[in-house]
Amino acid sequence: MENEKTHTYEIMEVCLLAGKIMLQSGGETYRVEDTMMRIAAAFGIENSHSYVTPTGIIFSAEGAEPTKTKLIRISSRSTDLKKVAMVNSISRQITNGEINLQSAHTLLKELEDLNVTFPFIIQVVAASIASGCFMIMFRGEWNDFIPSMVTGGLGYFGFLYFHRFIPVKFFSEFLASFIIGFIALVLVKVGVGSQLDKIIIGSVMTLVPGLLVTNAVRDLMAGHLVSGLSKGAEALLTAFAIGSGIAVVLSYL
Structure with a gap:
């Protein structure tokens, strides 16, 4: 027994x-x-x-x-x-x-x-390239491709860096989106970039919780209401953090 x-x-x-x-x-x-x-x-x-x-x-x-x-x-x-x-x-x-x-x-x-995540620099480079591609996907101009890469890369760098010291994702996402908004605004002001909204949209897409939203919907459809609602709330909080960071920058325009 x-x-x-x-x-x-x-x-x-x-x-x-x-x-x-x-x-x-x-x-x-x-x-x-x-x-x-x-x-x-x-x-x-x-x-x-x-x-x-x-x-x-x-x-x-x-x-x-x-x-x-x-x-x-x-x-x-x-x-x-x-x-x-x-x-x-x-x-x-x-x-x-x-x-x-x-x-x-x-x-x-x-x-x-086992640590199977990609190295820090690879994640930043991938986020940078993705930001430029997202900007083009949202019908941005090609002359904003490099500014979007710079903005998205530095923003994601900030997200990874701050997340190491601040385990609460809300604050690291807020600070990352603030960096994105600030850099995009500076690049447009000095004439390097032209479409502020497209640069910001393309850059913040690397922070958007796409997998979390997908899992929340799938859990709700499968009848896992507690998990679905909690993941949806977490995704909503992330969206609020991203929006707040950008709003703080744009409020000083």
């Missing part, structure tokens, strides 16, 4: 670890819940239940012994779809019987500690 109890807890640890990595990396609520229950079923726990919110996971396993339940807290979330795909790959290996419980736990632990 003791061995069976220990085995159940080990299965729950693997399920919760997989769910934690996916949720912290931007995975949808229904995908996290489905993955956890599939892993549990693959290891012999047919009756399992998971309840996932953006800030926590509750998982329970039913068996011959009394039902076991565990809660873990999710304190930080980001967007790292590569980790989500890697957890899905490990989950498929588990359900296909290719790896055992200990190997699955080891792989997930290594994945949790």
Whole structure:
């Protein structure tokens, strides 16, 4: 009985670890819940239940012994779809019987500690190029392409830099949008740029929470009302931070 109890807890640890990595990396609520229950079923726990919110996971396993339940807290979330795909790959290996419980736990632990994000400079360069392309997409002029790249790149640099010292995303997004508005205004004033609105719009697109909005809508459509509403509120707060930063700059025109 003791061995069976220990085995159940080990299965729950693997399920919760997989769910934690996916949720912290931007995975949808229904995908996290489905993955956890599939892993549990693959290891012999047919009756399992998971309840996932953006800030926590509750998982329970039913068996011959009394039902076991565990809660873990999710304190930080980001967007790292590569980790989500890697957890899905490990989950498929588990359900296909290719790896055992200990190997699955080891792989997930290594994945949790693995840093697969792009280097700081690569993220800034990508944001810079994306800003120029977004500006063109919004029917801006080609002579504003370079100013948009400069504005978007410096704005995203500010976002990453301030987020290291200020863990609250609202403030780092507010400061980043303020930088974007200020630099765009300066470039237009000195004659380097011509369309202030297009430069600003193209530059702030790198801060817009597109994945968060998408996941919020998908969670609401799937019936996960708590997760959908909370993610929608988080996206709304981000939009407010971006708008406030730009509004502070434009108010001094």
